Amino acid sequence: MMQTDFPALPLPWPTDDMAQQELAHLGGNPVIGHGFRKTLFPVITKEDVLQMQISILRNHTNSEAQFTEDYRNYVGAKYAIATASGTSALHLALVGAGVTPGDEVIVPCFTFIATAQAIVAAKGIPVFVDIDPVNYCIDVQAVEAAITPRTRAVMPVHVHGLPANMPALRQLCTKHGLLLVEDASHAHSAAIDGTICGALGDAAGQSLMADKNFPVGGEGGIAFFADEEKYKRARAFLEETGIDYSMSGIVAAFGISQLKRLPYYDAIRQRNAAYLTAELAKTGLFTGPEVPAAYVHAYNMYRIALHPAAVGLDDLPIHAVKGAVQELLVAEGVPAREWQNKPIPGHLPFQNRQGFGQGYPFTLSQRDFSEYSLDRFPNALKMLASTLTLCRELRSPVETERIQSYALAFHKVAARPDVIRKLATENTYPLPYERDGRLG
Amino acid sequence: MNNFQQSLVLTRVMTSGVVMSIEKNDRQLPGLETQLRNKVDRQYVALFNSVTGAIHAALHGQQIGFGGKAVFPRVSQREQKFLTWLGVGIEESTSTPRTYGKASVAWQDAGTTLDAAVAAVSHDKVQVLDFTELGFGPCAAIATNDEQIWKRAERLKIFGAFDLRTMWSQAESEPEIQPTIQFNYRLSPLVAACVRQAIQGNQ
Numbered sequence: 001m002m003q004t005d006f007p008a009l010p011l012p013w014p015t016d017d018m019a020q021q022e023l024a025h026l027g028g029n030p031v032i033g034h035g036f037r038k039t040l041f042p043v044i045t046k047e048d049v050l051q052m053q054i055s056i057l058r059n060h061t062n063s064e065a066q067f068t069e070d071y072r073n074y075v076g077a078k079y080a081i082a083t084a085s086g087t088s089a090l091h092l093a094l095v096g097a098g099v100t101p102g103d104e105v106i107v108p109c110f111t112f113i114a115t116a117q118a119i120v121a122a123k124g125i126p127v128f129v130d131i132d133p134v135n136y137c138i139d140v141q142a143v144e145a146a147i148t149p150r151t152r153a154v155m156p157v158h159v160h161g162l163p164a165n166m167p168a169l170r171q172l173c174t175k176h177g178l179l180l181v182e183d184a185s186h187a188h189s190a191a192i193d194g195t196i197c198g199a200l201g202d203a204a205g206q207s208l209m210a211d212k213n214f215p216v217g218g219e220g221g222i223a224f225f226a227d228e229e230k231y232k233r234a235r236a237f238l239e240e241t242g243i244d245y246s247m248s249g250i251v252a253a254f255g256i257s258q259l260k261r262l263p264y265y266d267a268i269r270q271r272n273a274a275y276l277t278a279e280l281a282k283t284g285l286f287t288g289p290e291v292p293a294a295y296v297h298a299y300n301m302y303r304i305a306l307h308p309a310a311v312g313l314d315d316l317p318i319h320a321v322k323g324a325v326q327e328l329l330v331a332e333g334v335p336a337r338e339w340q341n342k343p344i345p346g347h348l349p350f351q352n353r354q355g356f357g358q359g360y361p362f363t364l365s366q367r368d369f370s371e372y373s374l375d376r377f378p379n380a381l382k383m384l385a386s387t388l389t390l391c392r393e394l395r396s397p398v399e400t401e402r403i404q405s406y407a408l409a410f411h412k413v414a415a416r417p418d419v420i421r422k423l424a425t426e427n428t429y430p431l432p433y434e435r436d437g438r439l440g
Numbered sequence: 441m442n443n444f445q446q447s448l449v450l451t452r453v454m455t456s457g458v459v460m461s462i463e464k465n466d467r468q469l470p471g472l473e474t475q476l477r478n479k480v481d482r483q484y485v486a487l488f489n490s491v492t493g494a495i496h497a498a499l500h501g502q503q504i505g506f507g508g509k510a511v512f513p514r515v516s517q518r519e520q521k522f523l524t525w526l527g528v529g530i531e532e533s534t535s536t537p538r539t540y541g542k543a544s545v546a547w548q549d550a551g552t553t554l555d556a557a558v559a560a561v562s563h564d565k566v567q568v569l570d571f572t573e574l575g576f577g578p579c580a581a582i583a584t585n586d587e588q589i590w591k592r593a594e595r596l597k598i599f600g601a602f603d604l605r606t607m608w609s610q611a612e613s614e615p616e617i618q619p620t621i622q623f624n625y626r627l628s629p630l631v632a633a634c635v636r637q638a639i640q641g642n643q
Contacts, residue, residue, distance in 0.1 A: 044457060349621065
């Protein structure tokens, strides 16, 4: 029997009156019924199959090189090395840029753990700083305050696909003689003033795993370098260490054909995000991301802020309101989630700091690692307590009727502060960061 | 495996829509693990996206890290470079059991069949099997009967401390196995599907 992810039935057409119906939590019909909730990703087409067959005929020998060149050219970076994962790409970007053992690398406390683990892989010391409360990316003033004579690089993360404040960070790095190394793992096609993320820093690493906006065949990544010296340093590192970080030709072949459709998928996400942001703005309780002028948000994820005061719930702890809202949205068929609940320095590998063994490379540093305590990151804690995230839900092939259904569900929940209040007061919702750390 | 078979295998996996290693309904990685478990007659198998990833896991699983020491009768130049980068010292000895046994599968001649590889490492506590030479891209596995070695190896290749399949939770379920440095050594299901078929077709 053929195993396929092709949907059995289309999602029923949403109607405006759904927003006025009884909440699913109270026994009403959910906006998105059971059996219609799976978001398919990635979209795999006949072009992907044909490209794979071409790669097979060539014994996969040229696929990795072709993919690297095609995508490097798309991003506009000078040099690139395709890798087996995003983590290895970040590692290579740091090493190629010039990070050496014991160097401090300033990194946001809110990111995927791979960003910080890549610094440890480069035998550097992650120095975590708080995030900006509006764009959720690294706080530029916090970066400046964290610079020491041991600082070698700043590693911003374009969180969820919104570019960090790269002009300000570049100015800061130039002033202090620091390297600027991007983590562009959420930011495929994201840009500032037309320059795509990956080409903004001295080097960059990017995940291309199949859960990203731009997927290769399963697991993969790419490192970008702004000049030949950094590229050659990364190549020499691979030679000196014998590490095999290379991308499979099979994995690359999938990326060659996917890249040709990336602009189409980007347009779908932009359309869906614009629609949802406009609809959320009408609810009072919810708002979508704020995108500065000249910035392109890639919407790998879509973080939604809650405003309890707008519906008379500001007397309640905001994390309890969030917990109640999440429960109501999930009942309506909207996969609203936290996407992480604890700043990275609070995760076990950074509390333990065992590294490669015997505490290396942390033992190279004289820093007081009590700085890895969560209370030093108030903006991140506030964000985690007051926001929810959609992950795959804005991506193609999300149909018009699906994004409309999500918007209706947000309207439906926002219209019932009485139920939110009841849930928030009767149930126990611990603060997100007081639970065990989760990464997804 | 000929081109038609490879094309069919890859088309089948792509049609399933499941090409990511952390998907709960991925069948390729568990399928290859089962196949190898049966073949090598070891209880635990972990897959990696490169032989260096598997070597790292073989050491890490035995709690040999920075400042530690590995024992081999002889070691290749490439392994020597990699172990040096990890901060692991090498003791050349024929009298002590080696830290791990490594063999490559390529099916180029009688010496590089899977059977030959399995025989070459049959006495080792931790086996490293390298499938890269098959031509589907970097791919390797470790096999062992020691559950703790396997658990540590799995935790090295993902970012979790509890749910080894989906990697997401950092909950400390087993305090004696502390998460340390973590890499992404996860293998693509597309590569795993080809290796599965190659092994099956050559048995």
